[in-house]
Amino acid sequence: MRKSARALDRIDLRILAALQADGRITNAALAERIGLSPSPCLERVRRLEQTGFIRRYTAEIDLSPVTRTVTVFAEVTLASHAQADFARFEAALAAEPAVVEAHCVGGGIDYVLRIVARDIADYHETSERLLASAPEVANLTSYVAIRRVKADSGLPLDRLADPEA
CATH class of the missing domain: 3.30.70.920 (Lrp/AsnC effector binding domain/regulation of amino acid metabolism (RAM) domain)
Structure with a gap:
């Protein structure tokens, strides 16, 4: 079951923004950054994963040191x-x-x-x-493409989120 966008609160949005910037952040560091204790932070991350807000974790790959594309x-x-x-x-x-x-x-x-x-x-x-x-x-x-001018910097969560969240 997917949550509606309205079900995201400000803490969820802060978690999503932090994970979007650093998908390898530890739960302890994430909890500290968000201002939660580790257990509730992990519960929220798992809920965001289960409801489909977090689809996957990935790495940005740069092949330029070894090959041209x-x-x-x-x-x-x-x-x-x-x-x-x-x-x-x-x-x-x-x-x-x-x-x-x-x-x-x-x-x-x-x-x-x-x-x-x-x-x-x-x-x-x-x-x-x-x-x-x-x-x-x-x-x-x-x-x-001649050169990349702007890289994918993730979703602009603060601009897309419901202002009443």
């Missing part, structure tokens, strides 16, 4: 908007490990993808596999 953003438009076409294309995306992020969007296109490849040739092979496995694609437009 290329990040490509791709816009995809499908030939039709039949649900079966969306499902087939999304299955092709799920099977492609180079596609690290995908969003179905509204507007003039249907999807925005973030693809990380070894180089442009590897990206080309990835896009060819996607096109071959998903004939419903009408258009795929690629944008090669």
Whole structure:
């Protein structure tokens, strides 16, 4: 059972913000930062995990010391908007490990993808596999990232939370 966003209180939001900034923080350090004793802090973290507010813990990886990569953003438009076409294309995306992020969007296109490849040739092979496995694609437009200007800094919890929480 998932909690509604209204069920988050200020302490929950502070816990989420602290874990978002440092997923490896110990429970004792987290409790101290939040102003709780360790046992209630751990209970809250477990509740946030069980209710789905915390989906997973992860590490940010930097491969630049050992290899070069290329990040490509791709816009995809499908030939039709039949649900079966969306499902087939999304299955092709799920099977492609180079596609690290995908969003179905509204507007003039249907999807925005973030693809990380070894180089442009590897990206080309990835896009060819996607096109071959998903004939419903009408258009795929690629944008090669030159440099990252802003990294993922997590959700802006203080701006998104219910002000009455």
